[in-house]
Amino acid sequence: MVQDTGSPVVTDTMAGRVQRIRQRMDAACARVGRDPAEVTLLPVSKTFGEASIREAVGLGFRRFGENRTQEIAQKAPGLVDCDIQWVVIGQLQTNKAKDVARLASELQSLDRLELAQALDRRLQGEGRAIDVLVQVKTSPEESKAGLEAVELLPLLRQLARFQTLRVKGLMTLAVLSPDAGAVRACFAQLRQLRDQARHEAIEGISLDRLSMGMSGDFELAIEEGSTEIRVGSAIFGAR
Numbered sequence: 423m424v425q426d427t428g429s430p431v432v433t434d435t436m437a438g439r440v441q442r443i444r445q446r447m448d449a450a451c452a453r454v455g456r457d458p459a460e461v462t463l464l465p466v467s468k469t470f471g472e473a474s475i476r477e478a479v480g481l482g483f484r485r486f487g488e489n490r491t492q493e494i495a496q497k498a499p500g501l502v503d504c505d506i507q508w509v510v511i512g513q514l515q516t517n518k519a520k521d522v523a524r525l526a527s528e529l530q531s532l533d534r535l536e537l538a539q540a541l542d543r544r545l546q547g548e549g550r551a552i553d554v555l556v557q558v559k560t561s562p563e564e565s566k567a568g569l570e571a572v573e574l575l576p577l578l579r580q581l582a583r584f585q586t587l588r589v590k591g592l593m594t595l596a597v598l599s600p601d602a603g604a605v606r607a608c609f610a611q612l613r614q615l616r617d618q619a620r621h622e623a624i625e626g627i628s629l630d631r632l633s634m635g636m637s638g639d640f641e642l643a644i645e646e647g648s649t650e651i652r653v654g655s656a657i658f659g660a661r
């Protein structure tokens with residue numbers, strides 16, 4: 423006889439994984455009194471192919487995070503029918519500005535004026551504008567990309583003059599550490615930097631969005647004010 427445990431059969435499907443992530447997002451919001459509607463889930467599809475992305479499209483996702491423009495160029499042609507908006511989240515060489523201008527709807531890893539200038543030139547050529555987030559380094563790790571916190575205001579003031587770049591907020595990667603306090607401190611720092619920058623009220627710059635939190639730390643990020651979590655492995659599986 424089959425035992426009835428009273429709970430639904432849990433199979434490891436993408437739909438099931440996404441459902442559990444959403445439950446954890448809702449619980450994190452509830453812990454700090456936030457409205458779950460304030461937090462978006464951005465699937466990060468890097469290293470995963472067309473079939474996985476189509477499965478996620480079937481679950482209602484249209485925006486996908488990728489860290490390399492070459493990978494977007496490879497995947498996009500086979501997925502034109504899905505109407506995907508590609509979001510670049512990885513560190514970019516300036517010579518990739520052309521690919522961002524051609525392929526991406528958004529860039530979350532803007533970290534220097536030189537890149538902004540190259541993007542502006544290419545976007546003017548394409549006759550379009552994109553949303554951008556400025557990536558700030560909040561982790562002491564050498565390898566973590568992003569500009570130093572003290573450079574944020576000067577860069578934001580300069581970005582205000584590029585009409586092709588719609589600044590919407592900030593992005594960061596937390597320190598990779600088992601110490602939840604250290605991880606949380608990175609997220610709290612980004613939020614504080616955002617609050618300080620808002621006092622400047624720079625014309626044309628909006629700082630409503632905070633992209634922070636990944637598979638391993640998104641609950642802490644939400645508790646610290648994230649409006650967008652970038653989740654790869656918890657949706658698509660191990661890379």
Ligand SMILES: *Cc1c(COP(=O)(O)O)cnc(C)c1O
Nearest residue numbers: 466489511636637652653654655
């Ligand atoms: C890969 C990546 C993510 C997602 O990482 P997971 O741990 O797989 O959720 C988020 N942000 C950036 C910048 C990434 O490169």
